[in-house]
Amino acid sequence: MNSSEIAIQAQKLTKQFPKTSAPAVRDLSFEIHAGETVAFLGPNGAGKSTTIKMLCGILSPSEGSARILGFEAGSREANQRLGLVFGTRSQLYLHMTVGHCLDLSAEIYFLTGEKKHSRIRELADAFAITPFLNRRVRSLSLGERMRCEIVAALLHRPQVLLADEPTIGLDVVAKNSLRELIKHWQKYERTTLMLTSHDLSDVEALCERCILIDHGVKKFDGPIQQMKGEFKHLRRIRVTTSDSTKRLLADVSRFKLSGEENSFTHVYELMTDSYPMSEGIFALSRHYGDTLQDLNISEVTLEEVLGNQYAGR
Amino acid sequence: MRAASRGGELPFYLRYAGFQLRERFTDLLSAFAYLALYPFFIWLLTQMWGRFNAYQGHYSRSEIFVYIAITELLFMTFLRSPFMQRTAADFSISLSRPRSWLTMTFAGQFGATLGARLVYAVTALLLLPFFGVPAKDVIDAFFRLLLLIPLLGVVEALMASVLASAQLLWHETRYLVLPITKIFLALGGVFGPLADYGEPGRSIFLKLPASDFFFQVGHFCIKGEFYEMSELEWVVRILFWIVVFAIWNRIFFRFAKSRHQSFGG
Structure with a gap:
């Protein structure tokens, strides 16, 4: 064929x-x-x-x-x-x-x-x-x-x-x-x-x-x-900190969105076409310092993209 | 591929008929239940016939045993609902296959019915002598039955696919199977004793189409001739129904194909 x-x-x-x-x-x-x-x-x-x-x-x-x-x-x-x-x-x-x-x-x-x-x-x-x-x-x-x-x-x-x-x-x-x-x-x-x-x-x-x-x-x-359109450049960075009193990094120009999953886990979204990932990681490392335990980077799933599209039905 | 495949059609449909027969008897528990009930029905219905028609002499007691065995065999294998449900369910998927749904349904129903009837016939052959029916009469009757059941199977297979197509168009028609079988049972089977009644009742009932499929078959097997009808006349009447159901099949299939909605994912 x-x-x-x-x-x-x-x-x-x-x-x-x-x-x-x-x-x-x-x-x-x-x-x-x-x-x-x-x-x-x-x-x-x-x-x-x-x-x-x-x-x-x-x-x-x-x-x-x-x-x-x-x-x-x-x-x-x-x-x-x-x-x-x-x-x-x-x-x-x-x-x-x-x-x-x-x-x-x-x-x-x-x-x-x-x-x-x-x-x-x-x-x-x-x-x-x-x-x-x-x-x-x-x-x-x-x-x-x-x-x-x-x-x-x-x-x-x-x-x-x-x-x-x-x-x-x-x-x-x-x-x-x-x-x-x-x-x-x-x-x-x-x-x-x-x-x-x-x-x-x-x-x-x-x-x-x-x-x-x-x-x-x-x-x-x-x-x-x-x-995935514009979402293909979006990366989600999940930071685990050992300090539950640590506040979110307030950097609205760099991170599209930030929020707390719980007091030990903070989530940030970064558009990699606007800001390089290295800059984002550097900023987060500086903010969390020694309390940074883990850092996980993920793409937006197709499920989220479609969920977004279906939501407007 | 096509020429070769055309040549392979008949053996395939024969194997498919065999597959349907095997499928019917694969559920051993229900198969044994039916087979175990069969002699019980023969005994029970013969007792009832003897009680209600004791004064009639059209059939002897051993002939009544054979008549009941044959008509019961025909009813227990006539228009089976599970087969029709499966056939209707397979309709959609079969339209995406390179085989004709009509021919597969016909072959499946014909094979399953014919095979099941042979299984019941063997059971009856072994059992009836225990009810006091002379072995020679049993063998003669079931040999005659063997001559008729292929033709009956053709009509019934066509009837089954008409009903299966109808179910695709109007789902409620599945409830028709029960009344239809009961009408055939009433007009074709249990009115058998009417042979003893006078005119015009017996001519009206015993020459109805339903009677051709049950009463006439039972009568022929016992007596070696149809009731007030020549062999040719019976064959012509059956062929007439084959043509009618074949035409209905085409019509219902075309409607079902163009109008069924194949609900669900």
Whole structure:
């Protein structure tokens, strides 16, 4: 698959559900190139899932069109090249074994015989589900089941993977492990990944680019760093002091904001495009002197940036 | 890929039918519960029939056992709600797959129904001699049943996918499954004793479409002929319903595809 090839294309995609005043998605256009990893973000009800469903043919657009690798979305050719993972919907059969379910999933996508068996073995090893192959789906934990769901979606070597909230409900360990597996596999097979998730740590871990929509309209499309806008230069410095009577450093020209987390921890925000970090650290060292115990510098998270944007809804 | 894949369609749908059958019997507890209830129902309903229709002579006592066994077998495997719920739930996701939802639903329902009926038939074959039914009569009756159930399975699979599509359009239609099965039970099964009543009642009830699927099947298995109907006439009537349900399937599927809203994330 050539990386200049367009894997997903939406052109003026619009979906108006019956008996609703505003369309769920309105004039949405974007292109995703082969091999890209793109997050599709927005608050609840923004139209993310509706868009994903139009891209994979589950819903028909009221207007506009969607294409997967040049084929009309929902066509047999497009579906054959598409893998789907829904965190809230299982594609596996509860009472059957994982092995039986994977067997069926592979055959749905015309994978048969030895090719099917070797592919199942390959993915079962990669996603560490080999011990579950003979277990019934109902006996798996959510994290184990999600790994099996992803294997089922990847069996036919889809060139495009649409993942809708794949880590929903997972604990931190399961989430991290699943992210790593997806990341590794995406690089290994050069699968184009389009991900929706409310967990922005997923997005930061997996995606390079993000499309933000709200009320069905595209608000942003670009690299994740760019989405942070002016916040990308903002650094948060968390100072721990041994002296609880120590006051905050009053330097409003240098620090954008300062405040007390508690009497031992003070937080400062510095715009590094206006003031070098070294100056900020020097000023703080001088102010706290020997009472400075620890100093932690962090970037603004995507979660905060989006929270800021959603707050105005 | 496409030519090769087309060639692989039939074996896939056969395997899918087998998968659905296995899935049905994988929940061993409920499968055993149904299998254990089956002989109990046969005994209980035969006792009831004997009590209410003791003076009638259309069927002998052993024929009544076979009739009840066959109609009960057909009812216990007719339009199963869990399958339809799963089918309706799979509708959205199947639109994103390269296989036809209609064909998969048909194959799944057909396979699960046919397989389940064979399992019940074997159970009945082993049990009925213990109720005093001559083994030869049991074998004859179930051999005749084997001739009919593939055709019946086609109609019922089509009926199931019509109801599953309807559920996507109007969710409340899932409550229709119970009344429909009960109507079929009443008109097709328990009115069997009407064969002993006079006209015009018996012609009205015993020639209703519901009767074609249950009473006529039971009667044919016992007597070797349909009730006041030739074999050809019965086949034509069933084929008529196959065509009707096939057309409804296309219509309901098209509506469901264009109008379903696929709620939720």
